[in-house]
Amino acid sequence: MNRITRLFGKNKRDILSVFTTAGYPRLESTGETLAALSDAGIDMVEVGVPFSDPMADGPVIQESSAVALREGMTLPTLLRQVKEVRPRLRDDMPLVLMGYLNPMICYGIERLFSDCKDAGIDAIIVPDLPFDEYIDVFQTLCRQYDLPMIMLITPETEPERIRLIDRECDGFIYMVSSASTTGVRDGFDSTQERYFREISEMNLSHPRMIGFGISNQSTFRMACDYASGAIVGSLFIKYLASESSPRAAVERLLASLGR
Template identity: 50%
Template structure:
């Protein structure tokens, strides 16, 4: 049983998925952040692989990518940092990134290294569906990796059903057509989109991302899906002065109440 699948079976709602960029704020913070997130009550963790052109991400996450790359973070180094992570962290871990660094790393090697470290899934926004099905799916499945696709308010019903049929774990439900961190709050238009998707009877659970930053927006997302993803707001927490673990604990607990 994949940890992600298991999570949604044991806790079908109010799932909190927290995103952070590997190598930010400091190069060696990755494991400390993972441990602090689990201890504070996060259900699932999404580690961003730094990339020079993160097209889906807004200014806050782009800036964290720049800092992480300047710090010297690479995919190879991230794999080294995660080598013994399953002796310290038990909740599901997903890697989020763009396909270019993974192709350079070598797809077979990347998937094997993910499996070795207990990574549960991947979010690759620029991986086309047809390429996933023809090239990547067998390698992902062999290594127990779930591929998580994104949908937006502009995604057609036919496309949403195709994504639902060809994925497992959960669907990343982008709340708006903007980049990450661009909006706060959830509009009536967004709620109508959430309800439209809810009525489709999809087999996969859904997490809402983009614009989730506090208890109010988390609660609203949980009314419309199985939970939510917080990214930009958490990156801002990591930038704060003071004790990193304490800041993480206070923030996560303020969100989940």
């Protein structure tokens, strides 16, 4: 059974998923960072593929991608690093590959699915993947390799589209907290809370995780009130840049979220 299915099948609440850019702050630091997250009990990790034009990412993650690219990070290198470190990680911690479509097409889509499965990846997020392309090309591969494609929804996504995603996709639904890029924010406003409530009241069949703007105990708590948990990215990347080691960055992150 896929690790994501097992994680959400426990009816676990307050799930914490952490995004990290592969190859940041150093090319060979990916394994060390994933091991630190695993040892700290983080529930799920997104491993970001650095890309030159990351349209969904704010300045912090954009800069981490630029650094990782200068360090020499590539998709083949990322998959090698994940495969090497996977035996050291908790077996119940899902790894989600997050990247953009262009590098994946260059790599080869079926080759990507095969190599992700071999490396120990449990799902894929492609923010710029058109839904029709998912249905026509990716859906069969997702189910063949048991690698769900995690789709994003935003406050601008129509209810009919949300129900279509809920029906056609597996894994969980990634709720983007606002119609913007990633980044650290002090809190959520009443409009965002209304959006969280409206999605919760749709009674979708798949679990939901809220991301973008999770940066303190308050935002983490509100996300968990309306979904299975929260995804933290920019805050952790900032700590990776400022702390002496990935383990110190993880400790600071958990303290900031009140965990």
